[in-house]
Amino acid sequence: MKQVSKIMLTAVSLLSASSMLLGTPTNVKAASNVSTTSSLNSDNLYFLYNGQKLANNAILPMEKGIAVNNGDSLEKVLNTAKSLVSLSVSGVQITTNVSELRGQVQSQNVLLDNSNNIAQIPTTGFYVTLTARNNGQVVNVRVPFGNAYTVTQNAPEVQVTFNQNNVNQRLNVNNLIFQIASGSKFDPLNFWGSNKEQYKLTATNKGTLTVDSNTVDPSQPGSWGQVKVTATNSQGQKSTSSFEVYVVPQGMQRLGVDIWTDSYRISDGRVWKSEQLNRGDAIYVGNDTQIINKVSYTRISTKSQVDANSLSNNTWIKTSDLVHESVDAITKRVMHKALIYDSIGGSKLRKISAFKLVTFEKKIYVIKNAKYYKVINAPDYIKAANVDGTKRTLKKNAYIYATSNRRANKNVLRKGTKITTYGSSYMFKNGKRYYRIEGATKTQKRYVRVTNFK
Structure with missing residues (x-):
């Protein structure tokens, strides 16, 4: 077996580790899961890194994972991870051991030999989870190794700002639905809703925004499209969000939900269920919308377009229920x-x-x-078959009957003719079965014997 090489740390990681041990902070960029505290509460257990309190289950805020090589032992990996952090309560020990660490890294596709040495490291790197316990409290921290980064912790977020009911709002834009007027101009990062409110997209963590795709077509009433936007920060960390935009239709629409849905009433920012609406119901879509608990609602009417835009009308529907093709x-x-x-x-x-x-x-x-x-x-x-009927071919000439003993007229239907019949056959008083055929009305009865068809 090859001689196991000692674990090699990058210059940055060694500096971070030694600085922690000496009590001197290093210049490491803090992540969103880190909060600085000047007075640490010794009765509350949490991990610390460079004097900063870490949230439970946080990833250690390092620019890059600690360098590790094939042949390094799990014991060295564990000791290195432990050396980077401390605990808020004195006398409490980190309980993670080599046996637990073996299961952790194997679940992340790290290959080990029988001596708990690393045989192969995945290209994505891996994380070591350290656990500490005190008086029933359990806290964890994750330490990145190899190509494991804390990218997802620092990635910028795409947010939308707007004013609703004279209150400024700021929400994560992902999966939201907006509504714009037909024929309006549409800038995916800065647009006006049909409710005459402005919606602006921004990125957190000083990120910049790029529009990846935009299928919104304001020239098509009743259509909808999707916008995908990516936020990128100075470290190249990214997050992508998408939202949908509905273009207000014109005139009466047939509701396109699967089977049925609810309408709602809104008062003081609170929502109550109202009447049930069925697929195919006739509705008129208003311009007014509200976003409550990240759900978008649109004012509608089952009466008229004027009523749909009237402030006295308090009937709303989820905008997502409108993002369906109108039923023909x-x-x-x-x-x-x-x-x-x-x-x-x-x-x-x-x-x-x-x-x-x-x-x-x-x-x-x-x-x-x-x-x-x-x-x-x-x-x-x-x-x-009760509406459109079924085409059947006559196998012989046939008369048209009004009753079992009276013909409807003197016409003869010729063999080979295709005749539309409706529904199932009827049993007449003479014991024979007849199909109702094309041309029949409520007052003009027309039947042909079933035995005349192929």
């Missing part, structure tokens, strides 16, 4: 008494009578291999 609707006549089903094909034991005009979603749903129309303003589905 179509009005059709039900040609056969239709049983109503739910979204998974279960019968609701209710029916829609024949020849009734019903407004459906234009989209066809397939449930258990059968085609359905969904009723607008209701979570109800009926089989499309």
Whole structure:
């Protein structure tokens, strides 16, 4: 077996370690998880680095992980990590041992030999977690080795500032939804909402912002797009955030939620659930929006566009519920008494009578291999065969009947003709089954015997 080489520390790391042992602080940049304290409370347990208090589970604020080589022993790694920190309570010892450290580094893909020496270090480096305990209190700190950095601790954050109800707001922009007016100008880093409030994006930690992508098109009412923004600080540390922007539509819209959603009432910055809205409900979208607990709400109306923009109207919906395609609707006549089903094909034991005009979603749903129309303003589905019918081919000439013993007219339908039939067949008084066919109305009955079709 190769002679195990001693662990080598970088000049910066050695200086940090020796300075800690001598009580002289080094010039190490503090991270966001470090707070400076001039009077340390000896009754509270926490780790210290260069006289600075560390938050529990913090990563040691070093510019770069401590240098480590293949062949270094875990005991040396552990002792080096311990030498860099101290504890706020005298007499308390760090409890992490070599056996615990072995499991830690192996979980980070560090390869070890049977003598607890490092055989291979991953290119990403690794962290050593030190633990201390006192009177039931447990604290931890993570020490970076190799190419392990504290980048995520110092990365700048993308924030948005705006004024709402005469109060200045500052929020992390990630996953927020905003709303702009149709035809307005849109700068992803500085824009005006449809509520006439200005939204400005900034980066924390003196970072700079770059727009990675922007799919917002203000010229398209009712559309939405996504913006991705990256914040970068002087050390090259980055964080990327994304948010969505909804362009106010024009006129009546059909709500495009999956099945249903809630509307809300807002008062003094608090939100209460109000009435339930169904997919396909007719709504008008107002210009006013509010962001409460990082959720964006838009004022809407089920009555008119004027009401949607009226301050006396207190009906709101989550803006995220508007970020769906408006439902296309179509009005059709039900040609056969239709049983109503739910979204998974279960019968609701209710029916829609024949020849009734019903407004459906234009989209066809397939449930258990059968085609359905969904009723607008209701979570109800009926089989499309009761509306659009089914094309069937005559295998012989056929008469059209009004009843079991009376023809509708003198016309003869010729063999090979394709005829639209609706729904299932009917049993007439003569014991024979008939399909209702195209051209039938509530007052004009038209049936053809089932046996006449292929």
